[in-house]
Amino acid sequence: QSKAKGRNTISFFHQSIQEAADARMFLEKELRSAIENQDFVLYYQPQTDRLGRLSGSEALIRWEHKEKGLISPDQFIPVAEEAGLIVPLGIWVFRESCMQMRKWLDNGLDIQHISINVSSKQFRQQDFVDQIAEAISQYEVPASRFVIELTEGVVIDNIDDTVKKMRALKQLGVKISIDDFGTGYSSLTYLKQLPLDELKIDKSFVRDITTDFNDAVIIETIINMAHNLGIDVIAEGVETEAQRDFLYNKGCRVFQGYYFSRPMTSADFEVWVRKGER
Ligand code: C2E
Ligand code: MG
Ligand code: MG
Numbered sequence: 001q002s003k004a005k006g007r008n009t010i011s012f013f014h015q016s017i018q019e020a021a022d023a024r025m026f027l028e029k030e031l032r033s034a035i036e037n038q039d040f041v042l043y044y045q046p047q048t049d050r051l052g053r054l055s056g057s058e059a060l061i062r063w064e065h066k067e068k069g070l071i072s073p074d075q076f077i078p079v080a081e082e083a084g085l086i087v088p089l090g091i092w093v094f095r096e097s098c099m100q101m102r103k104w105l106d107n108g109l110d111i112q113h114i115s116i117n118v119s120s121k122q123f124r125q126q127d128f129v130d131q132i133a134e135a136i137s138q139y140e141v142p143a144s145r146f147v148i149e150l151t152e153g154v155v156i157d158n159i160d161d162t163v164k165k166m167r168a169l170k171q172l173g174v175k176i177s178i179d180d181f182g183t184g185y186s187s188l189t190y191l192k193q194l195p196l197d198e199l200k201i202d203k204s205f206v207r208d209i210t211t212d213f214n215d216a217v218i219i220e221t222i223i224n225m226a227h228n229l230g231i232d233v234i235a236e237g238v239e240t241e242a243q244r245d246f247l248y249n250k251g252c253r254v255f256q257g258y259y260f261s262r263p264m265t266s267a268d269f270e271v272w273v274r275k276g277e278r
């Protein structure tokens with residue numbers, strides 16, 4: 001009897017692995033055709049000063065799924081990376097951002113920059129910088145209107161290639177930010193070698209800033225270090241006035257988070273910006 005039970009357990013186990021594999025295959029297939037059909041949209045989240053005055057924006061992708069509605073990037077970016085689909089998807093994101101910036105400039109909307117998230121596989125493509133340069137020249141947008149966000153993990157993975165590509169990006173005029181800063185393992189030694197414009201403090205530190213003494217110390221250290229190196233600091237995930245005030249008192253001058261605004265469609269973002277202009 002116990003044998004039979006064991007066998008059932010095993011077959012159930014295999015079944016669930018099979019199901020997971022099938023679901024994954026299905027998702028990959030759907031993702032592939034979504035890329036062909038460009039079933040994606042970029043949302044824009046404001047980056048602001050203490051008073052909520054715009055200083056830039058971050059583009060955040062969503063999948064417009066026909067049956068399931070909007071799907072958040074955490075649910076498909078990792079799959080896209082593993083399936084090798086992140087490269088075409090990343091190119092779409094950058095070109096779409098260029099197109100959006102062109103529209104904003106043509107409509108007299110001064111959105112200082114669009115920050116764009118770039119995955120490891122995309123950044124490691126040999127022609128990554130060429131792709132960026134091509135999109136910028138095709139849409140006739142100033143390179144200085146774009147910030148590339150890379151995570152610490154990506155940056156330290158192959159430091160020689162990173163430095164080479166970062167210099168080429170700087171040469172174009174594109175700015176560079178380290179996203180989710182504080183969650184990786186980077187050291188001062190390597191930070192010093194990189195032509196960084198900005199560090200983005202990860203939202204996990206911001207969350208408990210007013211109650212967790214350690215997080216508060218870490219944040220203060222990051223802000224001071226960045227400023228001593230001549231690098232700007234932005235805090236992400238700012239949800240409350242208390243968090244904003246705390247960050248401001250520690251020297252942080254740029255903020256992004258639900259306290260100011262959630263990510264929005266470009267149309268809603270434009271309305272939000274125009275309201276602030278008055
Ligand atoms: P991220 O680049 O660190 O983006 C910040 C995330 O925090 C976004 O989630 C944003 O909506 C969310 N967020 C903003 N303010 C707050 C806040 O006050 N509180 C909280 N709890 N969350 C806040 P989202 O849009 O779901 O994106 C998740 C991640 O997906 C991004 O993290 C980024 O790593 C990745 N991602 C998004 N768009 C792209 C893209 O175009 N390409 C690539 N490669 N990755 C992307
Ligand atoms: Mg980001
Ligand atoms: Mg982040």
Ligand code: MG
Nearest residue numbers: 179180202203
């Ligand atoms: Mg993140």
